[in-house]
Amino acid sequence: MSPVPEPPGRTPPGERAENLAERIYLQLKQDICAFRLLPGDRFSEGDVAARTEVSRTPVRQALHRLQREGFLTVHFRSGWQVVPFDFEQFEELYDLRIVLELAALRRLSERQGQPNARLAALMATWLVEETAREQDGLRVAELDELFHCELVAATGNREMTRVHREVTERIRIVRRLDFSEAPRVAATYEEHAAILRALLDGRGEQACLLLREHIEQSKAAVRRITLQRLQAARAGAAPCAG
Incomplete structure (x- = not known):
């Protein structure tokens, strides 16, 4: 036919x-x-x-x-x-993400002093003056996702990297809401820089504590913003493409 x-x-x-x-x-x-x-x-x-x-x-x-x-x-x-959006699944995926990223940081801290091109690229993006920071929320969301994916990829463990990327894809739609508020953009730069400095200074456990706190704060912000947006949208206009 x-x-x-x-x-x-x-x-x-x-x-x-x-x-x-x-x-x-x-x-x-x-x-x-x-x-x-x-x-x-x-x-x-x-x-x-x-x-x-x-x-x-x-x-x-x-x-x-x-x-x-x-x-x-x-x-x-x-x-x-x-x-x-499934809040229970959201919590489970964030928990898995924390486990994977903490394991990656610990591996990287054990290799202190070894050249790592991925970490060097992250330093060039996040250890910058305030005037050099990206301000567009969607672009910062992309850079944030890359930061966390590259931390895991820097370990060289392909299976860990694959699983982490799958988790990342499944939370992307809500995670990017974290960058719809200007204070969260600024906080992300500060927190990423602190994690990198701790890692590069050989303070592996401090880097892990900072990373866990960073992800937990992001998770809380995303949950709050999602609930606010959903409530406001459902109280307002009908879906635009239906």
């Missing part, structure tokens, strides 16, 4: 398909992060195509990219869904 042709006139003239996919991706990601699309909301490719007035191909590309990043899931019969 021949493929069903896509509706004509959807793609704005002169705009390339990859640019369309990028635009839709950014728009949907912003809708999710701003809670205009709520955890658990369902929609179809057709809903998004109609709302954005483009063909389904770039919509599908954008949706699959968001799926890979952990923002969406897809269901065979009922379309796409914003990843639901």
Whole structure:
């Protein structure tokens, strides 16, 4: 059977398909992060195509990219869904993350003095003057995720790194809320710098204490912000893509 042709006139003239996919991706990601699309909301490719007035191909590309990043899931019969928020699972995943990252720090502290390109790159990002700090919340969220992933990857343990990345992907959608408030951005720079300095100075147990406190504070902030956003969104407008 021949493929069903896509509706004509959807793609704005002169705009390339990859640019369309990028635009839709950014728009949907912003809708999710701003809670205009709520955890658990369902929609179809057709809903998004109609709302954005483009063909389904770039919509599908954008949706699959968001799926890979952990923002969406897809269901065979009922379309796409914003990843639901499960507080119990959230707590369990954060607990697992703490175990993995503390184990990584202890391994790294045992190798004090050995060259490590990953740690050197983290120092270049986080041990900077206040005027050189990134201020965009989404960009800081990406750098924060990279900080924690690179700490684990620096151990050279591929299985530990793989499991940690899987945990990271599953909490990404809510973890990034931690950087929607300016004080949390500043605190992240200070806390990451303190962890790195302790590690590089050979104070391994101090680095572990700082890391645990840092993650616990982040977890508490994310939980608080998530509850506030959910309550405000459910009291306000309906889902934007439904």
